[in-house]
Amino acid sequence: MPYALCQSVKPMHEFSISSEIVRTVLDTAEKNNGKKVLSIQLEIGELTHLSGEQVGFWIKELFKDSVAEGAEVKIKTIKTRILCKACGYKGGIGSDPEDSFSHLALPSCPRCNSFQFKIEKGQECILRRIQVAK
Amino acid sequence: MKVIRSRGAEIFDIELEKDLLARNKSLARENRKRFDHSKILAIDIMGSIGSGKTSLIKAVLRRLGLGKEVAVIAGDLTTAIDAERIEVEGARVIQVNTGKECHLDANLIRQAISKMKLDGVKVLFIENVGNLICPGEFPLGAHKRLVVTSVTEGPYMILKHPYIFREADVIVLNKVDLAKAMKVNPSQLEKDAQKINPHASFIKTNALTGKGVPQIVRALGLGS
Numbered sequence: 068m069p070y071a072l073c074q075s076v077k078p079m080h081e082f083s084i085s086s087e088i089v090r091t092v093l094d095t096a097e098k099n100n101g102k103k104v105l106s107i108q109l110e111i112g113e114l115t116h117l118s119g120e121q122v123g124f125w126i127k128e129l130f131k132d133s134v135a136e137g138a139e140v141k142i143k144t145i146k147t148r149i150l151c152k153a154c155g156y157k158g159g160i161g162s163d164p165e166d167s168f169s170h171l172a173l174p175s176c177p178r179c180n181s182f183q184f185k186i187e188k189g190q191e192c193i194l195r196r197i198q199v200a201k
Numbered sequence: 202m203k204v205i206r207s208r209g210a211e212i213f214d215i216e217l218e219k220d221l222l223a224r225n226k227s228l229a230r231e232n233r234k235r236f237d238h239s240k241i242l243a244i245d246i247m248g249s250i251g252s253g254k255t256s257l258i259k260a261v262l263r264r265l266g267l268g269k270e271v272a273v274i275a276g277d278l279t280t281a282i283d284a285e286r287i288e289v290e291g292a293r294v295i296q297v298n299t300g301k302e303c304h305l306d307a308n309l310i311r312q313a314i315s316k317m318k319l320d321g322v323k324v325l326f327i328e329n330v331g332n333l334i335c336p337g338e339f340p341l342g343a344h345k346r347l348v349v350t351s352v353t354e355g356p357y358m359i360l361k362h363p364y365i366f367r368e369a370d371v372i373v374l375n376k377v378d379l380a381k382a383m384k385v386n387p388s389q390l391e392k393d394a395q396k397i398n399p400h401a402s403f404i405k406t407n408a409l410t411g412k413g414v415p416q417i418v419r420a421l422g423l424g425s
Contacts, residue, residue, distance in 0.1 A: 080335070083302075088221060091221075095215055095217065099213065101213070115222065116334060171364075173360060173397065182367070182396060182397045182399075190338070191222060192222045193218065193219065194218075194219045194221065195218060196216045198212060198213070199212070200211050200212050200213075201211050201212075201213065
């Protein structure tokens with residue numbers, strides 16, 4: 068049968084994105100003649116299915132034996148922000164303090180309860196900045 | 202990137218502002234341009250494991266009767282089972298194996314289309330990996346997205362996975378012939394779908410008999 072196989076070698080979301088982050092950090096440090104990476108700042112949208120804890124874990128693991136070994140990995144969560152197409156509301160979707168995953172459940176506009184909204188923030192994984200020593 | 206400030210002679214902050222999830226979106230846009238340039242209508246078929254994606258694609262191919270004017274990219278972790286089932290319907294097929302990755306991404310689609318002869322292809326179906334969670338986050342560049350769930354998964358799939366159903370142009374409830382045995386009410390699922398995505402078409406099907414398939418063909422803009 069005429070088919071070709073394309074293999075992806077990334078075993079899971081957190082590992083694959085952490086690998087990309089580490090690669091970007093090390094490339095950036097090298098391009099800027101950094102001898103040591105002291106810290107990195109990452110922001111992860113709460114609607115992505117990425118666990119900040121696991122991402123941080125993998126980054127630190129992958130930093131071992133490199134100029135970034137021991138670097139501080141700071142991770143901030145980006146809260147969801149929506150633009151409601153029904154009433155024009157711009158803002159967060161509110162969350163249940165008793166339920167840390169409430170933002171992933173059936174979300175609606177807090178003002179008019181519509182499900183017709185655009186997600187403006189909460190789906191990103193941003194490598195904001197890194198701190199290097201020359 | 203730019204270096205913004207020195208914290209003394211030796212230490213620098215480098216602002217990157219790099220969104221690592223943006224890369225898939227930009228690759229998806231490139232795929233879409235490629236499809237538009239070749240006048241190919243690309244459809245991303247997502248759905249739960251075992252919901253009937255392959256069976257539905259087979260039924261749609263039979264209904265369309267376009268032979269080699271249809272191409273299919275079958276995505277799965279391993280094996281070529283889906284591709285082999287689809288090939289008998291006469292379409293051009295390629296199997297993409299993701300290994301352990303639980304969704305297709307725009308990069309894999311780009312690689313797949315580079316390996317296929319797409320001259321004369323009018324429609325491309327992309328069968329995504331069975332999963333109601335991750336594929337929604339990874340656009341592939343398709344023109345339309347169809348999401349399948351089936352009555353054998355119980356009554357709560359749409360409520361539990363709103364984000365993927367929000368992305369759909371067409372929502373399919375398959376295996377409706379088993380609704381009574383499963384004690385699942387298709388009308389309730391239709392209400393759930395309309396609540397979170399009133400713009401999507403909701404179609405009840407039995408992929409094995411072909412029930413609902415003409416409606417799918419119309420809803421996807423493939424004629425009747």
